[in-house]
Amino acid sequence: SVCxxxxxxxSVCxxxxxxxxxxxxxxxxxxxxxxxxxxxxxxTLHYHPADPNIIVYGIGAVxxxxxxxxxxxxxxxxxxxxxxxxxAVSADGQLIASGQLGSVATKEQQARVCVWQYGTxxxxxxxxxxxxxxxxxxxxxxxxxxxxxxxxxxxxxxDMRSGDVVYSKRxxxxxxxxxxxxxxxxxxxxxxxxxxxxxxxxINRLExxxxxxxxxAKVGKCQLPSSGLVRQYVFGITLVDAAxxxxxxxxxxxxFMVFNAATGVFRAxxxxxxxxxxxxxxxGRYLFAGAGDGKVKKMTGSDTRxxxxxxxxxxxxxxxxxxxxxxxxxxxxxxxxxxxRLLTSDLSSxxxxxxxxxxxxxxxxxxxxxxxxxxxxxxxxxxxxxSDYTVLARAGARERATCAVFAxxxxxxxxxxxxxxxxxxxxxxxxxxxxxxAHRGAVKSIAETDVAIISGGQDGxxxxxxxxxxxxxxxxxxxxxxxxxxxxxxxIPYLLHSCSSDKSVMTYNLKTxxxxxxxxxxxxxxxxxxxxxxxxxxxxxxxxxGNLQFWNRxxxxxxxxxxxxxxxxxxxxxxSPSGRFLVTGADDNAIKIYExxxxxxxxxxxxxxxxxxxxEWSPDEKQIVSVAADCCICxxxxxxx
Numbered sequence: 001s002v003c004x005x006x007x008x009x010x011s012v013c014x015x016x017x018x019x020x021x022x023x024x025x026x027x028x029x030x031x032x033x034x035x036x037x038x039x040x041x042x043x044t045l046h047y048h049p050a051d052p053n054i055i056v057y058g059i060g061a062v063x064x065x066x067x068x069x070x071x072x073x074x075x076x077x078x079x080x081x082x083x084x085x086x087x088a089v090s091a092d093g094q095l096i097a098s099g100q101l102g103s104v105a106t107k108e109q110q111a112r113v114c115v116w117q118y119g120t121x122x123x124x125x126x127x128x129x130x131x132x133x134x135x136x137x138x139x140x141x142x143x144x145x146x147x148x149x150x151x152x153x154x155x156x157x158x159d160m161r162s163g164d165v166v167y168s169k170r171x172x173x174x175x176x177x178x179x180x181x182x183x184x185x186x187x188x189x190x191x192x193x194x195x196x197x198x199x200x201x202x203i204n205r206l207e208x209x210x211x212x213x214x215x216x217a218k219v220g221k222c223q224l225p226s227s228g229l230v231r232q233y234v235f236g237i238t239l240v241d242a243a244x245x246x247x248x249x250x251x252x253x254x255x256f257m258v259f260n261a262a263t264g265v266f267r268a269x270x271x272x273x274x275x276x277x278x279x280x281x282x283x284g285r286y287l288f289a290g291a292g293d294g295k296v297k298k299m300t301g302s303d304t305r306x307x308x309x310x311x312x313x314x315x316x317x318x319x320x321x322x323x324x325x326x327x328x329x330x331x332x333x334x335x336x337x338x339x340x341r342l343l344t345s346d347l348s349s350x351x352x353x354x355x356x357x358x359x360x361x362x363x364x365x366x367x368x369x370x371x372x373x374x375x376x377x378x379x380x381x382x383x384x385x386x387s388d389y390t391v392l393a394r395a396g397a398r399e400r401a402t403c404a405v406f407a408x409x410x411x412x413x414x415x416x417x418x419x420x421x422x423x424x425x426x427x428x429x430x431x432x433x434x435x436x437x438a439h440r441g442a443v444k445s446i447a448e449t450d451v452a453i454i455s456g457g458q459d460g461x462x463x464x465x466x467x468x469x470x471x472x473x474x475x476x477x478x479x480x481x482x483x484x485x486x487x488x489x490x491x492i493p494y495l496l497h498s499c500s501s502d503k504s505v506m507t508y509n510l511k512t513x514x515x516x517x518x519x520x521x522x523x524x525x526x527x528x529x530x531x532x533x534x535x536x537x538x539x540x541x542x543x544x545x546g547n548l549q550f551w552n553r554x555x556x557x558x559x560x561x562x563x564x565x566x567x568x569x570x571x572x573x574x575x576s577p578s579g580r581f582l583v584t585g586a587d588d589n590a591i592k593i594y595e596x597x598x599x600x601x602x603x604x605x606x607x608x609x610x611x612x613x614x615x616e617w618s619p620d621e622k623q624i625v626s627v628a629a630d631c632c633i634c635x636x637x638x639x640x641x
Contacts, residue, residue: 027639028593028602028603028638028639028640029591029593029603029605029624029636029637029638029639029640030605030636030637030639031076031605031607031634031635031636031637032072032623032635032636032637033071033072033074033389033634033635034059034060034062034064034074034076034607034632034633034634034635035059035353035355035384035389035632035633035635036059036060036355036356036630036631036632036633037057037058037059037333037337037339037353037355038059038335038337038355038356038357038631039316039317039319039320039333039334039335039336039337039338039357040083040085040335040357041058041083041084041085041086041319042234042235042278042279042319042320043086043087043088043136043137043235043279043319043320044057044058044084044085044086044087044319044320044333045057045058045087045319045320045322045331045332045333045339046087046088046089046320046322046331047322047323047324047325047329047331048065048089048093048118048325049089049090049091049092049093049325050092050093050325051093051118051325052324052325052326053067053068053069054066054067054068055068055331055339056087056089056096057087057320057333057339058083058084058085058087058098059084059632060083060084060608060609060610060628060630060631060632061078061080061081061082061083061084061100061609061630062076062077062078062080062084062607062609063076063077063078063084063087063096063098063114063116064076064077065077065096065118065121068331068341068352071353071388071389075121076607077096077098077114077116077121077123078606079098079112079114079116079123079126080098080100080112080114080609081100081103081104081105081609082100082101082102082103082104082111082609083100083101083609083630084098084099084100085099085100085101085111085133085134085135086098086099086100086134086135086136086137086148087099087137088137088138088139088146089118089139090139090143091139091141091142091143092143093118094117094118094119094143095115095116095117095118095124095139095143095160096115096116096118097113097114097115097116097137097139097146097148098113098114098116098137099111099112099113099114099130099133099134099137099148099150100112100113100133100134101132101133101134102131102132102133102151108131109131109132110128110130110131111130111131111132111133111134111150111151112126112127112128112130113125113126113127113128113130113134113137113146113148113158114126114127115127115146115160115163124160124163125158125160125163127146127148127156127158127163129154129156129165129168130148130149130150130152130154130156131150131151131152131154132150132151132152133150133151134148134149134150135149135150135151135174135175135176136148136149136175136176136177136178137178138178138179138180139160139180140180140183140191140193141180141182141183142183142189143160144159144160144161144189145157145158145159145160145166145180145191145206146158146160147178147180147193148178149174149175149176149178149195150174151174152174153170153171153172153173153174153175154168154169154170154171154175155167155168155169155170155171155175155178155195156168157193157206166206166214166215167204167206167215167216167217169217171197172197173197173198174197175195175196175197176196176197176198176232176233176234177194177195177196177201177233177234177235177236177249178193178194178195178236179193179194179236179237179238179247180192180193180194180238181193181194181203181238181245181247181261182238182240182245182261188207188208188213190205190206190207190208191205191206191207191215192204192205192206192261193206193217194236194238194247194249194261196233196236196249198232199230199231199232199233200221200222201221201222201224201233201247201249201257201259201264202219202220202221202222203219203220203221203222203261203264204217204218204219205217205218205219205220220264221264222247222259222264222265222266223263223264223265223266224266225266229257229266229269231251231252231253231255231257232251232252232253233249233250233251233252233257234250234251234252234276234277234278235249235250235277235278235279235280236248236249236250236280237280237281237282238261239282239287241302242302243302243303244260244261244262244303245260245261245262246258246259246260246261246267246302246303247259247260247261248280248287250272250276250277250278250279250280250289251276251277252276253276254271254272254273254274254275254276254277254291254292255269255270255271255272255273255277256269256270256272256277256280256289257269257270258270258303258304267303267304268303268304268305268306270299270306272289272291272295272297273289273291273292273293273295273297274293275291275292275293275317276291276292276317277289277290277291277292278290278291278292278317278318278319279318279319279320279321280321281321281322281323281330282323283323283327283330283344284327284344285300286298286299286300286309286344287299287300287301287306288321288323288330288344290317290318290319290320290321290332291317291318292317292318293313293317294313294314294315294316294317294318294334295311295312295313295314295318296311296312296313296314296318296321296330296332296342296347297310297311298310298311298344298347310346310347311347312342312347312348312349314332314334314338314340314349315334315336315338316334316335316336316337316338317334317335318332318333318334319333319334319335320332320333323344327344328343328344328345329341329342329343329344330342330343330344332349335357336354336357337354337355337356337357337631338351338353338354338355339351339352339353339354340352353389354382354391355631355632355633356374356376356378356380356382356631356633357376357378357631358376358377358378358380358631359376359377359610359613359628359629359630359631360374360375360376360377360613360627360628360629360631360632360633361375361376361377361400361401361402361403361613361614361627362374362375362401362402362403362404362613362614362627363614363615363616363625363626363627363633364404364405364406364412364616365406365616365617365618365619365625366406366407366408366410366426367408367619368619369386369618369619369620369622369623370385370386370387370618371383371384371385371386371392371406371426372384372386372406372616372618372625373404373406373412373426374404374627374633375396375401375402375403375404375414376401376631377400377401378396378400379396379397379398379399379400379401379416380394380396380401381394381395381396381401381404381412381414381424381429382394383412383426383429384633386618386623386635389635392426392427393424393425393426393427393428393429394429395412395424395425395429395430395431397416397420397422399416399417399418400416400417400442401414401415401416401417402415402416402417402442402443402444403415403443403444403445403446404446405446405447405448406426407448408450409450410425410426410427411423411424411425411426411432412424412426413446413448413453414446415438415442415443415444415445415446415455416442416443417442418442419436419437419438419439419440419441419442419443419457419458419459420434420435420436420437420438420443421434421435421438421443421446421453421455421465422434422435433470435465435470438455438457438463438465439455439457439458439459439461439463440457440458440459440461441457441458441459441482442457442458442482443455443456443457443458444456444457444458444482444483444484444485445483445484445485445486446486447486447487447488447496448467449467449488449493450467451466451467452464452465452466452467452473452488452510453465453466453467453470454486454487454488454496455486456482456483456484456485456486456498456500457482457483458482458483459482460477460478460479460480460481460482460483460500460502461475461476461477461479461483462475462476462477462479462483462486462496462498462506462508463475463476464496464510474510474513476498476506476508476515478504478506478515478518479498479500479502479504479506480500480502481500481501481502481525482500482501483498483499483500484499484500484501484525484526484527484528484529485498485499485526485527485528485529486498487529487530487531489507489531489537490531490532490533490537491537494509494510494511495507495508495509495510495516496508496510497529497531497539498529499526499528499529499541500525500526501525501526501527502525503520503521503522503523503524503525503526504518504519504520504521504526505518505519505520505526505529505539505541505551506518506519507539507553516553517553519539519551519556519558521543521549523545524543524544524545524547525543525544526541526542526543526544527542527543527544527569527570527571527572528541528542528570528571528572528573529541529542529573530573530574530575530582531575532550532575532579532596533575533577533578533579534579534596536552536553538550538551538552538559538560539551540573540575540582541573542570542571542572542573542584543569543570544569544570545567545569546563546564546566546567546568546569546570546586547561547562547563547564547570548561548562548563548564548570548573548582548584548594549561560599562594562599564584564586564588564592565592565601565604566586566588566590568586568587568588568590569586569587570584570585570586571585571586571587571611571612571613571614572584572585572612572613572614572615573585574615574616574617575596575617576617576621576641577617577619577620577621578621578641579596580595580596580597580640580641581593581594581595581596581602581621581638581640581641582594582595582596583615583617583624584615585612585613585614585615585626585628586611586612587611587612588606589606589607589608589609589610589611589612589628590604590605590606590612591604591605591606591607591612591615591624591626591634591636592604593624593638593640602640605636607626607632607634607636608626608628608630608632608634609628609630609632610628610629610630610631610632611628611629612626612627612628613627613628613629614626614627615627617638621638621641622637622638622641623635623636623637623638624636624638
C-alpha cells in the first residue's frame with residue numbers, strides 16, 4: 001500500500017491500495033473507475049462548494065472525488081473498513097469528513113470518522129468515539145467544528161484545529177437531525193447547533209467559558225404546540241433572510257417544520273410529500289425539498305408562508321440534494337442508485353450515473369471489450385458501456401439473479417434463485433425465452449456454446465440443454481452438494497467440467513454421456529474454476545481455504561498449487577485471454593494477478609469494501625472488471641499484456 005506520514009501518530013493510505021510483488025512492474029494494474037453510488041444513506045452526495053464540476057460521494061468504504069464532466073477522472077480516499085454512511089464538505093471546500101457503519105473488525109462496532117484535506121487528499125484526523133453507524137455529519141459554517149451523531153445515541157463535536165472533543169452527549173435515543181445555525185463574530189465566536197431526538201428538537205449554544213477558556217454547551221428545547229405535532233425528524237438546514245434565521249426540519253411524515261432559530265419557537269408546518277422529507281437545500285432565493293415519493297420541489301417564501309414554484313419526479317427516494325457553486329444546478333442522488341443534474345431554473349433533469357443497489361453477483365463480457373453485463377441480488381441485469389460507464393440496456397425479474405453469461409449472439413443467459421434460466425436481448429433488455437424449473441433450487445453457474453448450454457445447480461446436478469430448442473439433452477447428478485462452476489473444455493468441445501462444494505471436480509464426455517474423470521480433496525471445498533489455455537489445459541480450482549490447485553486429466557493429485565497470501569477464501573478465478581495470467585477475487589476484498597508459468601504473484605489491488613463475488617478479463621486483456629457484495633463494480637486497467 002502507498003502510505004504517507006501526516007503526523008507522528010497518523011498515517012493514511014491514498015487512493016486505491018495496490019501492492020506489487022518483488023520484481024514486477026510498478027504500474028501493472030490501476031483502478032480506473034468505480035461504479036457504486038447506491039443512495040443507501042442520506043446526504044452522501046455533494047457538489048464541491050468551490051471547485052466547479054467536482055462532486056464528492058461515498059461508494060462502499062471509499063470516498064470518491066470525481067469530475068462530473070469526465071467520469072474517467074476519479075480520486076479515491078480510503079480510510080474506512082465499513083460502508084460510508086455519512087459525508088460532509090466544509091463551506092470553503094477545504095475539508096471533507098466521512099463516517100462509516102460500525103466495523104465488524106471491532107467488538108464495539110466502532111464507526112470511525114475520517115477528515116480529509118481536499119487540496120492534498122491527505123487525512124487530517126481519524127476521530128473515534130462513535131459506534132454502530134455514523135448517522136449525521138456536519139461542519140460548522142466557518143469549518144471550525146465538526147458535529148456527528150451515531151446509531152448508539154451519542155453526539156460529539158470536534159474542534160477541527162486540534163481534533164479534540166469539545167462537546168459530547170449520550171441520550172436515550174439516536175440523534176436523528178444535526179445542523180448548525182449562524183456563528184457570531186468576535187475573537188471567541190459562539191455557535192448554535194440544532195439537534196433532534198425522537199420527536200423533540202433542541203438548541204445547543206456553544207460559548208466560551210471565560211474561566212476555563214473552553215467551549216461549553218447550554219441546551220434548550222424548541223417549543224412545539226401542546227398537541228397534534230408529534231413528528232420524527234430526518235434532516236434539517238438553517239436559512240437566514242430578512243425575517244430572521246429559521247430552522248427547517250424535514251420529517252418522516254412528509255413536511256418540514258419551521259422554527260425561529262433565535263427563540264426556538266415553532267412557526268409552521270409546510271407539507272411536501274406523503275413519504276417523508278428527506279433532503280433540503282438552498283440555492284439563491286429558492287428552497288429545494290427532496291421527498292420519499294421521488295419528488296423534488298422548488299419553493300419560495302419565508303417563515304410561515306411558502307409557495308410551490310415547480311416540481312419534478314425522479315426514480316427512487318430523493319436522499320441527497322446539493323447545489324453547485326454558482327447555484328445554477330442541483331446534484332441529486334436517489335435510493336434507486338441514480339445521480340441526476342437538475343437545473344434550478346426549471347428542474348429539468350439529466351441522469352449522469354446509475355448503479356446497482358444490491359450485491360452484484362456476476363459479470364460477463366461478450367465478444368466486445370467495451371461492453372459487459374452484470375447481475376445483482378435485486379434481480380437487475382445491466383449492460384454497461386466501458387467508454388463512459390453508462391447503461392446500454394436493462395433487464396431482470398423480481399427475484400435474485402445468481403449468474404449470467406454474455407453469449408456470442410448478443411444475448412444474456414442468466415440463472416435465478418428459483419431455478420429458472422432466462423435469456424434477454426443485450427441490445428434492449430427484452431425477454432427472449434426461459435427454461436422454468438431448470439434446477440431444484442438456484443442455478444449457480446451457466447456456460448454456453450453455439451450448440452449447447454450447460455447449467456450447474458444448487459441441487460448438485462449438471463444439465464445440458466440444446467442451444468436452439470432449449471430441450472434437456474442429458475444430465476449428470478453425481479455431485480452431492482451445489483455445483484459452483486461449470487465450463488466447456490477450451491480444447492475438446494465435447495468435454496465439460498464442473499466443480500462443487502462437495503470437494504470434487506468432474507469431467508464429462510458428451511459423446512459417451514459419461515463422467516471420465518474425478519478429482520477429490522480432503523479439506524475445504526471448491527468455489528470456482530478456470531482452465532489453462534496452454535500446455536495440458538489444466539483445470540484451476542479455487543478453494544475455500546485460499547488454495548489454487550492445478551489438475552491434469554491424467555493425474556489423480558494436483559500437479560501444482562498456489563496459495564493466497566492471506567489464505568482468504570477465493571470466490572473467483574479467471575485465466576487471461578492470452579493464457580499468460582491468472583486473476584483471483586477473494587473474501588479479503590482484493591484482486592490478485594499471477595503469472596501462470598512461474599506462479600509469481602505480480603500485483604494485488606483493493607477497490608471493494610465487501611467480499612468479491614466475481615471478476616472477468618476483457619477480451620483484449622487490457623482491463624479487468626470485478627463485482628462484489630458492496631454493490632460496486634470496479635474497473636481495473638491492466639498493463640501486463
